[in-house]
Amino acid sequence: MKTKHSNPAQPLRGALTQTQRDALTQKQQNALTQTQRSALEARYRKAAREYITARVAYYEPIIGVTHTRLSIRDQKTRWGSCSSRGGLNFNWRLMLAPPRVLDYVVVHELCHRKEMNHSKAFWHAVETVLPDYRELRKWLRENGNTLVL
Numbered sequence: 001m002k003t004k005h006s007n008p009a010q011p012l013r014g015a016l017t018q019t020q021r022d023a024l025t026q027k028q029q030n031a032l033t034q035t036q037r038s039a040l041e042a043r044y045r046k047a048a049r050e051y052i053t054a055r056v057a058y059y060e061p062i063i064g065v066t067h068t069r070l071s072i073r074d075q076k077t078r079w080g081s082c083s084s085r086g087g088l089n090f091n092w093r094l095m096l097a098p099p100r101v102l103d104y105v106v107v108h109e110l111c112h113r114k115e116m117n118h119s120k121a122f123w124h125a126v127e128t129v130l131p132d133y134r135e136l137r138k139w140l141r142e143n144g145n146t147l148v149l
């Protein structure tokens with residue numbers, strides 16, 4: 001015969017409270033998400049190296065420049081950069097952007113191989129290759145913060 005207990009259940013000594021269990025579950029979920037995020041980022045970085053290298057190779061003869069080295073980085077505030085020695089850096093998060101926007105950053109950095117500034121001549125060089133660069137630049141300014149995993 002079953003006995004009925006109407007007393008509210010007290011947590012057993014040593015057992016986790018519901019709050020503690022929830023907190024643990026949340027922690028495990030976050031840990032898993034972080035693991036997945038790292039794995040995804042590694043894949044994006046690899047893809048970025050291949051894809052951006054190809055886009056650079058495509059635009060270099062069009063612009064009439066070359067580069068010395070290409071790095072894929074994780075920068076919070078920069079999409080790309082170009083050193084005076086011809087080293088190019090690109091943010092892997094560009095892989096989350098529309099392809100035309102990624103192309104804009106590639107063209108922007110390659111045009112710095114001609115003009116190491118943001119002079120009128122520089123923007124003219126960009127516009128020659130990408131006549132709609134203003135819209136692409138605007139998109140990046142307005143949506144860049146959404147390019148996260």
Ligand SMILES: [Zn+2]
Pocket residue numbers: 108112117118
């Ligand atoms: Zn620039």
